[in-house]
Amino acid sequence: MNIIRYQRYPQSELSPAFDRLSSLREEMDRLFEASFRTSGSLSGWAPALDVYQDKDQFTVVAELPGFKKEEIEISLHQGALTISGERKAEASEGETVRNERFFGRFQRTVALASPVNAAKVRASYQDGVLKIELPKAEEAKPKQIEVSVS
Amino acid sequence: MNNVANQQNETAVATEPARYYTTPLVDVVSHEEGYLLRAEMPGVTKEGVEITVENGHLTIVGHRQPLAVAGERIYGERRGHDYRRVYELDPSIDAARVSAKIDHGVLTVTLPKAESVKPRRITLE
Numbered sequence: 114m115n116i117i118r119y120q121r122y123p124q125s126e127l128s129p130a131f132d133r134l135s136s137l138r139e140e141m142d143r144l145f146e147a148s149f150r151t152s153g154s155l156s157g158w159a160p161a162l163d164v165y166q167d168k169d170q171f172t173v174v175a176e177l178p179g180f181k182k183e184e185i186e187i188s189l190h191q192g193a194l195t196i197s198g199e200r201k202a203e204a205s206e207g208e209t210v211r212n213e214r215f216f217g218r219f220q221r222t223v224a225l226a227s228p229v230n231a232a233k234v235r236a237s238y239q240d241g242v243l244k245i246e247l248p249k250a251e252e253a254k255p256k257q258i259e260v261s262v263s
Numbered sequence: 264m265n266n267v268a269n270q271q272n273e274t275a276v277a278t279e280p281a282r283y284y285t286t287p288l289v290d291v292v293s294h295e296e297g298y299l300l301r302a303e304m305p306g307v308t309k310e311g312v313e314i315t316v317e318n319g320h321l322t323i324v325g326h327r328q329p330l331a332v333a334g335e336r337i338y339g340e341r342r343g344h345d346y347r348r349v350y351e352l353d354p355s356i357d358a359a360r361v362s363a364k365i366d367h368g369v370l371t372v373t374l375p376k377a378e379s380v381k382p383r384r385i386t387l388e
Contacts, residue, residue, distance in 0.1 A: 161341045167334030174332060176305040176341055178368030203301070207294030214290045214303060223338075240328060241305035241368015 158215035162196075164223060168255055171225055171247045178241030179203075179214075185238060187245060189231050194247065195222045227253035284347035287325065287370075295382065297356060297375040304346045305368035306330065311345075312365055314372065316358040321350045323363075325370060355380040 162175040175196055177185060185198040197220040228250040236245045287302040304312075304325035311326035325346035352358070357377040364371050 162338075163332075163336055163341045164338040165332050165334040166337045170333065172332050172334060174330065174341065176368070178303040178305040180367060205292050205294075205299060207292040207299065209290070210293045210298075211289060211291035213288040214301065215288075238367075240308055241303070242330060244330065244332070246333075 158217070158219050159221055160219060162221060162223070166226075168249075170249055171229065173223055173243075173245045173247070175221070175243045175245075176241065177238070177243050180238070180241070182238050185243060187234075187236055189229070189234060189247075192228060193222050193224045194245065195220065196243065196245075197221070229253075283344045284324075285342050285344040286348055287323075287346040289348060295376075297373065298353070300350075300370075300372040300374065302346070302348065302370040302372070303368065304365065304370050307346065307365060307368060307370070309365055312363065312370060314361070314363050316352065316361055319352050319354065321352050321361070321372075321374070323348050323350075323370065323372065325365075 160176050162173060165172040165174070173194060173196075177198070177200075180198060180200055184200065185196065188195045188197075197218070199218045200216050202216045225247065229247040230250050233248045234245065236243065238244075287304050289300055289302045292299045292301075300323070302323055302325075304327075306327040307325035308328050311328060313322075313324040313326070315322045315324075323346070327343065327345055352374070353376075355376045356374045360375045362373045
């Protein structure tokens with residue numbers, strides 16, 4: 114599966130008032146996790162996603178909090194599903210004291226192991242979670258073949 | 264507003280079984296009227312949000328709504344744990360007027376400062 118995930122974890126650049134915002138343990142957890150992540154792309158961010166499979170379909174679930182439906186694009190090309198979009202920062206007055214969230218463009222591509230029926234792909238977005246169901250093409254489904262012995 | 268998650272966990276051990284939480288990504292903005300917190304909690308509905316202000320600590324918890332998905336997971340990055348984060352409150356915040364909403368998996372918490380600590384312009388008579 115061709116998946117590249119890059120997650121930049123916030124640095125503890127200590128702003129004078131809020132350097133104590135995170136506990137040491139949390140900071141350590143983050144460093145630890147970050148070192149196990151494979152960094153691929155050069156810029157941007159990558160929302161976490163899961164891929165599920167059963168005999169009839171693939172299901173891709175991605176965490177995309179704070180999007181509008183129309184800001185998410187989904188495309189299918191040569192057996193690869195691409196999810197992309199752009200999240201814009203909410204306008205708010207004041208001084209930023211902690212900045213952990215990611216904004217801007219993202220793109221993720223999942224290569225699917227078997228052909229899917231593009232006409233029957235369904236996507237839903239609820240509570241910041243995107244779910245895409247991709248039914249497998251008829252020829253890709255497992256079939257039981259009876260062999261008669263004469 | 265310190266994060267005192269560790270200290271909070273110790274007291275919780277005696278009363279409830281150990282639970283694992285994910286730390287949500289949070290942006291904090293400070294302005295004249297108070298603070299604004301935005302926490303990413305994908306998969307959490309309005310019913311799953313618990314916000315408590317106690318002993319000068321603000322705790323935000325988000326319980327995930329289970330998602331019905333067919334089949335077995337063949338690739339995974341998402342963590343199924345609920346979200347939790349604890350902050351020590353600035354004493355100037357008026358705890359009674361803390362408000363929150365959740366929209367598309369982003370929890371927004373408004374922490375207004377008490378009237379008595381807001382800067383006031385005084386005009387000469």
